[in-house]
Amino acid sequence: MEIFCQGEVLKKTCYCIVFIVYSLKKRKEDLLKMDIEGYNFPDDLYYHKEHFWAKVVGNIVIMGTSDFAQKLAGQIVYIELPSPGRVLEQGKPCGSLESGKWVGRVYAPISGKVESSNQELEDTPELINESPYEKGWICKINPSNLQEELKNLMRGESLLEFIKSEIIRVKKMGGQK
Numbered sequence: 001m002e003i004f005c006q007g008e009v010l011k012k013t014c015y016c017i018v019f020i021v022y023s024l025k026k027r028k029e030d031l032l033k034m035d036i037e038g039y040n041f042p043d044d045l046y047y048h049k050e051h052f053w054a055k056v057v058g059n060i061v062i063m064g065t066s067d068f069a070q071k072l073a074g075q076i077v078y079i080e081l082p083s084p085g086r087v088l089e090q091g092k093p094c095g096s097l098e099s100g101k102w103v104g105r106v107y108a109p110i111s112g113k114v115e116s117s118n119q120e121l122e123d124t125p126e127l128i129n130e131s132p133y134e135k136g137w138i139c140k141i142n143p144s145n146l147q148e149e150l151k152n153l154m155r156g157e158s159l160l161e162f163i164k165s166e167i168i169r170v171k172k173m174g175g176q177k
Contacts, residue, residue, distance in 0.1 A: 034156075036163045039068040042133055046153035048091070048109035049162065053133070054153060061110045061146065064137040065097065065128050068163060072170060074099040076125045079106070081117040082139050088112055090149050095138070097128070109153060112143035 034041040045053040051069035055062045070076065078098040088094050088108035095106035117139040121127060128136035143149070154162055 034160065036068075036160060037167055039066075039071065039163065039167075040133075041067065041159060041163070043155070045133070046109065046150055046155055047159050047162075048107060048153055050091070050105075050107035050109075051166075052107055052109045052138075054109040054150075056146070056150075059142065060115060061112065061141045061143050062137050063109050063139055063141060065106075065132050067132050068166065070129050070132050070136075073097065073102045073104065076128045079121050079125045079128070079138070081119075081121060082106070082108075082114045084114050084116055086114045087144075088114060088141060090145075090152065097125075106138060108141070110141055110143050110149050111145055112141040115140045115142050 034043055041047065042053075045055050047053050047066060051066045053064055053066055076097055076099050078096075080095040080097075082088060082094040086094070088111055090108055090111045092108055093105040094108045094114075097104050097106055118127075118137050121136070121138070128138075130136065
């Protein structure tokens with residue numbers, strides 16, 4: 001930045017612009033998240049009723065575990081990843097997750113062929129807890145019926161209602177942290 005910001009006035013202007021850009025970026029990130037009773041749900045994702053998400057990036061869908069699921073499960077200690085080349089069917093099991101208190105299945109939010117799996121999770125499955133929507137992604141899928149199957153997933157108001165009902169269900173069972 002010093003190269004472009006010569007002189008005291010220009011330096012102050014440059015720092016001010018950097019601060020404004022950073023603030024706007026941070027504000028945009030905050031606006032793209034829905035917080036439901038302490039659980040984070042980015043608005044640009046689609047959500048399956050089994051608490052897995054799907055993010056459409058070009059012709060690929062990236063999938064992972066929701067913040068709600070990872071918080072309820074506790075520290076993830078193992079994941080069985082779907083293998084590249086495997087054909088997935090929406091809503092069907094395609095792997096498993098384990099924490100110290102729970103073992104559960106991974107469900108495909110979208111049908112298609114697995115292009116790649118997040119191999120980092122084999123050595124550090126806790127990335128699902130630390131970063132469920134970024135570093136903790138599970139696999140990338142080449143979808144077979146994307147537009148039709150996205151209609152089966154939740155966003156916005158339908159997600160809000162569903163998660164609130166799930167929170168009530170979990171509280172009744174005595175399992176919420």
